[in-house]
Amino acid sequence: MKRATFDAIQTARAGKTPIALVVDLSDGTEALVTAETVDGSLPDEIVAETRTRLRDSKSGVVERDGGRWFVDCHNPSLRVIVVGAVHITQTLVPMAAVAGYEVVVIDPRASFATRERFPNVQLVDDWPDEAMEALAPDRRTAVITLTHDPKLDDPALHVALRSEAFYIACLGSRRTHASRLERLRAEGFDDETLARIHGPAGLAIGAVSPAEIALSVLAEMTAVLHEVPPPLKSANTNAASAA
Amino acid sequence: MTENTAFASVDDILGTAGTWLDEGRKVAVATVIKTWGSSPRPVGSRLVVDADGAMVGSVSGGCIEGAVIREAFEVMETGAPRMLEFGVSNEEAWDVGLACGGNVQVWVERLEA
Numbered sequence: 292m293k294r295a296t297f298d299a300i301q302t303a304r305a306g307k308t309p310i311a312l313v314v315d316l317s318d319g320t321e322a323l324v325t326a327e328t329v330d331g332s333l334p335d336e337i338v339a340e341t342r343t344r345l346r347d348s349k350s351g352v353v354e355r356d357g358g359r360w361f362v363d364c365h366n367p368s369l370r371v372i373v374v375g376a377v378h379i380t381q382t383l384v385p386m387a388a389v390a391g392y393e394v395v396v397i398d399p400r401a402s403f404a405t406r407e408r409f410p411n412v413q414l415v416d417d418w419p420d421e422a423m424e425a426l427a428p429d430r431r432t433a434v435i436t437l438t439h440d441p442k443l444d445d446p447a448l449h450v451a452l453r454s455e456a457f458y459i460a461c462l463g464s465r466r467t468h469a470s471r472l473e474r475l476r477a478e479g480f481d482d483e484t485l486a487r488i489h490g491p492a493g494l495a496i497g498a499v500s501p502a503e504i505a506l507s508v509l510a511e512m513t514a515v516l517h518e519v520p521p522p523l524k525s526a527n528t529n530a531a532s533a534a
Numbered sequence: 535m536t537e538n539t540a541f542a543s544v545d546d547i548l549g550t551a552g553t554w555l556d557e558g559r560k561v562a563v564a565t566v567i568k569t570w571g572s573s574p575r576p577v578g579s580r581l582v583v584d585a586d587g588a589m590v591g592s593v594s595g596g597c598i599e600g601a602v603i604r605e606a607f608e609v610m611e612t613g614a615p616r617m618l619e620f621g622v623s624n625e626e627a628w629d630v631g632l633a634c635g636g637n638v639q640v641w642v643e644r645l646e647a
Contacts (some may be wrong), residue, residue: 292645297552297646300548316617316641319615319643351567351568361565361641363565
């Protein structure tokens with residue numbers, strides 16, 4: 292890999308610009324493709340295929356007319372927005388970070404969202420709807436509400452449900468979740484939209500402690516990301532969710 | 535913005551490659567470009583190696599890294615990229631085969647200073 296190619300990839304990654312490296316496997320020639328630019332010599336159809344793959348984050352070998360190229364997609368990290376700087380969040384933040392997520396925590400309550408409780412994460416103390424609008428969740432973003440408080444969770448859900456967020460989950464018992472759905476339905480969200488919410492959040496692994504609940508939510512988020520049916524979902528529930 | 539660096543450093547494999555290069559070390563990058571069957575690491579996974587055999591990242595569950603590193607040493611010297619292929623049918627299956635029964639193609643290249 293040429294140093295200039297390497298530097299361009301690192302610059303794009305730092306600026307959170309999706310970029311694909313395309314390597315001609317016959318001779319190692321490199322080209323760089325973004326949504327707007329092409330740096331290097333590539334057939335038009337390979338550029339088009341690369342952009343499709345970049346959008347879907349699908350690296351792989353492309354073959355055309357006897358040529359072979361490796362398309363290597365570099366997208367910004369997946370992101371998880373957590374509403375509520377609660378005890379579970381303190382364990383979820385480092386777990387999600389290790390799993391490769393960029394993490395943002397929203398909580399307007401000053402006693403919760405402190406730097407001491409959250410030393411290594413972006414904290415936003417705006418009201419959740421305002422904060423969520425600014426963060427603009429996209430298809431590579433997950434949204435998890437953990438406050439149990441409709442005043443804080445619902446405004447965040449309003450924005451999340453209008454976004455392409457790939458995973459939306461809410462902590463709370465089945466009863467809490469049922470009343471949440473009632474409120475949102477009354478506010479105009481249809482059943483298809485509300486079905487996007489995973490509630491109670493997490494897989495049923497008998498999670499009790501904050502770390503175990505965080506683990507169950509991260510596991511469910513992973514299953515949804517990879518489009519496999521979340522296992523352990525309907526048979527029973529986490530101990531904490533039953534409360 | 536975020537300050538997840540304390541957690542993210544392990545996985546910034548390309549970043550590590552750049553750091554090593556800036557320190558004057560010879561660096562090769564191995565990338566999984568194609569898989570068949572139950573290969574342990576997906577397309578795009580990387581292993582970065584220096585001339586002393588220091589490594590970060592992975593291209594398998596540890597099954598073929600040894601063989602990839604040996605090839606990487608030569609690629610570091612010659613600068614000519616190589617395509618490697620591993621699978622259970624490989625003649626060297628005894629020591630570098632994939633126990634999972636998958637096949638994997640790995641592109642090895644030198645990171646140019």
